[in-house]
Amino acid sequence: MVGNVITVESASKTYKVGETEVRALRDVSITIPSGQFVAIMGPSGSGKSTFMNLLGCLDRPDSGSILLDGIDITNLDRNERAGIRNKKIGFVFQNFSLLARTPVLENVELPLVYAGASAAERKERAQDALTRVGLAAKINNQITQLSGGEQQRVAIARSLVNRPSLILADEPTGNLDTRTSIGIMAIFQRLNREGISVVLVTHEPDIACFTMRTVMFRDGRIVKDELVAEPRSADAELERAA
């Protein structure tokens, strides 16, 4: 079934910072079909982080509604949202957000731990996810022994391991050099070809051009939403550079 992985209808969110109210999101509506690779762009303070928090089930809108994979996640409580994050969403962060002093394999297993999977299943699926990001050889390494690009690939493996409907990547290439960034984008493109929907926040047009669609935020609103005419292939870029 090809439906929408995300349906947001007129979502608004206001924060109170001291005395002043910050209207982070104003009446945002958007649908993202399953299997799409979307880049969210915009300057800081444009509301894109707030939007990502809503999609990631980390926060609730003040008004409006959000459907994830057909499930209404608008009014879930803390624990229900944790359950949705566990089963439906994979997170990749700018600063990798891995557990230091914990072996690679256990980092990747983490979502499965909270899903209550058995040790054998955890290991098998984590190994599988690490193979998909090309890190099968580093399974027993410590996180600190890996380069930045490798750490981000571990984080991608972790986001994959629970077979999510949606991967949310918040500036995943922000801390990486250009070549490594393209390598990471190649992985996202490959996963996307395998059918996983990816929503990626970036402020670099060079990164956004690897996606299918760019959505531009400004002052809490979507100001531009267009398909990328010809998405570039990260694999091809890598070959050319080599």
Next chain:
Amino acid sequence: MIDFGMTVRIALRALRVHKLRSLLTMLGIIIGVGAVVAMVSVGQGATAQVTQRIASLGSNVLQVFSGSSASGGVRGGAGSMQSLTLDDARAIAPVCPDVAAVAPIVSRGAQIVYGNQNWFTSVTGTTPEYLDVRSWEIAQGDMFTEDDVDAGTKVCVLGQTIVDNLFPDEDPVGAILRIGNVPFTVVGVLAVKGSDQDDIILIPVVTAMRRLTGRTNISRIMVSAVNQKRGDAAQEQITELLRSRHSIRNSEDDDFTVRNMADIASAVQQSSRVLTLLLASIASVSLLVGGIGIMNIMLVSVTERTREIGIRMAVGAKGRDVLLQFLVEAVVTSLLGGLIGILFGVGVSQLIGLLAKWNTPMVPGAILLAFIFSAVVGIFFGYYPARRAANLDPIEALRYE
């Protein structure tokens, strides 16, 4: 829901990361549990020791002391009045039904000389019934007889300590030793009683009055009741008899004191129990302090690991998963501390037992209690920090640097 073994593994890893810090955190619990275990063990050992000593004295024994003298406002204390006589002692047995045996005592310290050996000890003048009162046996030879008492014969019976010191490699029975300057023939040796009650020498009471004290009164009377339960009844009967013999009017105080060994024993046991309880409760204050230490470090740990908590929440850890993780960490810390503390406490109590030559028993109840108590301390003081971790906002936690 995360499985429990995994939670314990995560907790152990967190403790390993900060080894020194974990050890210092545990120290309060180690000292607290160790002190409680050691105190209770040593306290029980002491109580047992005292009880045993009193029991070997005879728990059905009563002692009658002469009263205190008062002249011109100066009071002399127990025994200063010299009000008891040999006839008082002889009068007790026939009229007091709950009295089993009566022994008058005249005692005085004296230097004992045999050959080139000498020894200072307390010489006890008494009657053969002394053995019945103290439930004591003769190991060798015989006790002197009532005839010896009446005639004031110069014979003596020795305790084992005297034998050891004066007759290192000689049979004492039949030997003649000198008490002060008076020669006495040894007729028997007492069985070993231990706790150095064997440092004793018995002679006929009349001989003691004539040769040692030169007085007509006796120091005290030792009485055994028919059994421990009748001790109070025997005490009343003796009091009544002696008041009438000493012509004391109803309004006047006794000129003697009756002490019941059972009362003394229970008083001593009571006081040592109270002391043990007191020490143990002081020690448990350090458990409390240890708990506060755990809470302090757990709060630091929660703050330090805010990002980790954020990551765990992002990938699906529910509030109770995080709560459990930190709670288990606190409990593992306190239980580990408790275990080390128990070993430490048992070690200390065994050492004290070795030095004091007591038996310091391991008290399973106290060990179990200390262990449970340390777990409770972990839960109690770990709950607040764990709760704080569980209530963190995942967005804030992920952003925390």
